[in-house]
Amino acid sequence: MSADPLHALDRATRLTRHPDGSLAGATDAAYANMVGPFGGLTAAVMLNAALTHPQRLGDPIALTVNFAGPVADGPFRIEAVASRTNRSTQHWTITQTQDGAVATTATAVFAARRETWSATDTTMPEAPAADTLPRFDDTHFPPWTRQYAMRFARGGRAADPGTPDDALHSTCIVWTRDEPPRPLDFVSLASLCDTFFPRIVIRRPRRTPAGTVSLTTYFHADAAQLAAYGTRPVLGVARASRFGLGYHDQSAEIWGEDGALLATSHQIVYFKE
Amino acid sequence: MSADPLHALDRATRLTRHPDGSLAGATDAAYANMVGPFGGLTAAVMLNAALTHPQRLGDPIALTVNFAGPVADGPFRIEAVASRTNRSTQHWTITQTQDGAVATTATAVFAARRETWSATDTTMPEAPAADTLPRFDDTHFPPWTRQYAMRFARGGRAADPGTPDDALHSTCIVWTRDEPPRPLDFVSLASLCDTFFPRIVIRRPRRTPAGTVSLTTYFHADAAQLAAYGTRPVLGVARASRFGLGYHDQSAEIWGEDGALLATSHQIVYFKE
Numbered sequence A, B: 001m002s003a004d005p006l007h008a009l010d011r012a013t014r015l016t017r018h019p020d021g022s023l024a025g026a027t028d029a030a031y032a033n034m035v036g037p038f039g040g041l042t043a044a045v046m047l048n049a050a051l052t053h054p055q056r057l058g059d060p061i062a063l064t065v066n067f068a069g070p071v072a073d074g075p076f077r078i079e080a081v082a083s084r085t086n087r088s089t090q091h092w093t094i095t096q097t098q099d100g101a102v103a104t105t106a107t108a109v110f111a112a113r114r115e116t117w118s119a120t121d122t123t124m125p126e127a128p129a130a131d132t133l134p135r136f137d138d139t140h141f142p143p144w145t146r147q148y149a150m151r152f153a154r155g156g157r158a159a160d161p162g163t164p165d166d167a168l169h170s171t172c173i174v175w176t177r178d179e180p181p182r183p184l185d186f187v188s189l190a191s192l193c194d195t196f197f198p199r200i201v202i203r204r205p206r207r208t209p210a211g212t213v214s215l216t217t218y219f220h221a222d223a224a225q226l227a228a229y230g231t232r233p234v235l236g237v238a239r240a241s242r243f244g245l246g247y248h249d250q251s252a253e254i255w256g257e258d259g260a261l262l263a264t265s266h267q268i269v270y271f272k273e
Helices: A008-012 A039-051 A143-147 A186-192 A199-203 A223-229 B008-012 B039-051 B143-147 B186-192 B199-203 B223-229
Strands: A023-026 A059-067 A075-085 A089-098 A101-111 A148-154 A172-178 A210-219 A234-239 A242-244 A247-255 A261-271 B023-026 B059-067 B075-085 B089-098 B101-111 B148-154 B172-178 B210-219 B234-239 B242-244 B247-255 B261-271
Touching: A008 A039, A008 A186, A039 A059, A039 A075, A039 A089, A039 A101, A039 A186, A039 A210, A059 A186, A059 B059, A059 B101, A059 B210, A075 B101, A089 B089, A089 B101, A101 B059, A101 B075, A101 B089, A101 B101, A101 B210, A143 A148, A172 A186, A186 A210, A186 A223, A186 A234, A186 A261, A199 A242, A199 A247, A199 A261, A210 B059, A210 B101, A210 B210, A210 B261, A223 A261, A247 B261, A261 B210, A261 B247, A261 B261, B008 B039, B008 B186, B039 B059, B039 B075, B039 B089, B039 B101, B039 B186, B039 B210, B059 B186, B143 B148, B172 B186, B186 B210, B186 B223, B186 B234, B186 B261, B199 B242, B199 B247, B199 B261, B223 B261
Parallel strands: none
Antiparallel strands: A023 A075, A059 A101, A059 A210, A075 A089, A089 A101, A148 A172, A172 A234, A210 A261, A234 A247, A242 A247, A247 A261, B023 B075, B059 B101, B059 B210, B075 B089, B089 B101, B148 B172, B172 B234, B210 B261, B234 B247, B242 B247, B247 B261
C-alpha cells in the first residue's frame, strides 16, 4: 500500500464545491488546538475558498479573518463571494458556518501583480542558521504544533512564573516550516502567519486564557516567488505593542532565508486577565 | 443666524436608518480626496454604521475596511449585519453600495472591555510639543487635509525629485487633530488612522498614482478614555516595511500626548510603478 500522497495541510484545507457554489470542508485532527481547530489553519481554509474559485483573479495581497465563534470538530460550510472584480483587483467576502451559525468571517483582496520599483524598509532579524538550533519540543502542546518544525532563536517559551514583568519582552524570533516539509504557497503562508503563540503567554509570567479574535495578513510575494522558495524554513519575528482592557495586538514578519520579506501579519488577541 | 452646531466630521459620517435596517449616507465635499472621498472618512462611516446600530455591543476593537471600488460623489447605502453576537464580543459585516455596486466592504469586532493587566511594549516616538511646530501647509492638497491640523516632527513632505533612494526612509512623525477641534471618539480615531500619506510618496522621489486598498485598525482605548482625551492632538507615527509588485504595506501608531497608545493601524497600498 502506498503512502497517502496528500500532505496533512492539503487534506485539512480541502474543499468540495457544491452545485450552488458553496463549499464543504471538515476540521482535521492533525490541526486541532486545545479547543477546535488552530486559527492559522482556519485562515488557510478561508483563503483557499477564494483561491480555488473558478473566477479567482491573481494572487492574494490581503486577508482578514475574524474568529467569530467556536468551530466544532466536524463538517463546515463556506461561502466565498467575489463582492467586486475590477480590472486588476478582486475583493472577496467569505463566511464559514456550522449548522447555520457563523463561525468565521473573512475578507480577502486579490490582485494581478507585476514588477515595479521595490524596497524593504525594515531589517531582517539576526538569527543563527535554522539547522544549528534545536527543534521546539511540542510534547505538551496541542496537535497543530506537531505539523510545524519550529526552531526558536529568541523567546521560545512561556515566561517562568515569578519573573519580574519588566525583565520580559514580547518579541520572539523563530525558524518555522511545515512538518513534513511542503513547498511554500499562499495556503501554507496564511497558516504560518498564525503560528506565533499569543504574546501574553510570552510576556507575562502567569497563565491566562487567550485567543486570536481577528487576523490580517499582507502578502508581499507572488505565487512564483513562493513556489521557488520550496520547502526551506522561513524566519518569523513576532511582537506586541499594547496589552490592556482584555486585548493585545501583535505583529509578525515572515522572512525568507534569502532576505525577502514574504508576508507581514497583524492580529488582536483576547486575554482573560 | 446661529452657526451650524454640527462638526464637519459628524455631518460627513451621518447615517439615516431606513425601515429595512439599511442606512443612507452621502459623500461630503469637506472630505473630498483627489477622486472620491478620503479613505479615512469612508472607514469612519463604515464603523459608524455598526456604532449607531441599536443592537451594538461594547466598543470597537478591530476594523478592517476594503476599498473595493470608487465611491462617486453623492448618496450611498450601507448594510451593517451583526454576523455573530457572543456574550462579550460582536462581529459585524458591513457593505457600502452605490446603485447596487459594492464600493466598500468591512468587518468590525466589538467587545465589552474591562480592566485587566496592561503594558506597552513599544516606545512613543520623541517629538517636540505640538504647539512648537508649524502647521502643515495644505494649500496644494485635497480638501480633506484641511479638516486636520497636522504638525510634522519628521517626514512631512514628499521626497524631492533627484534625492537618492537610499537617503530616504518611509517614517513620519506627526501631531494631528480635527480642524476645528472636536473631542476624540472612535469615529474620529478611525479616520485619523488613515491621515498618513501613502508611504511611497514619502519614500520615493518620483510621483506615482497610489491609494489604500485595505485598512485594518486596532483600538486600544475604550470610549471613556477617548472622551477624556478631549480635543488635544494625537501623535502619529507611520512607516512601511515592504514595497514591491505594485503594493506596499504601512503601519501607524496613534499616541496620546500622555503616552497612551490609543490605536495601531495597518494598510496595504497600491502604487503604479
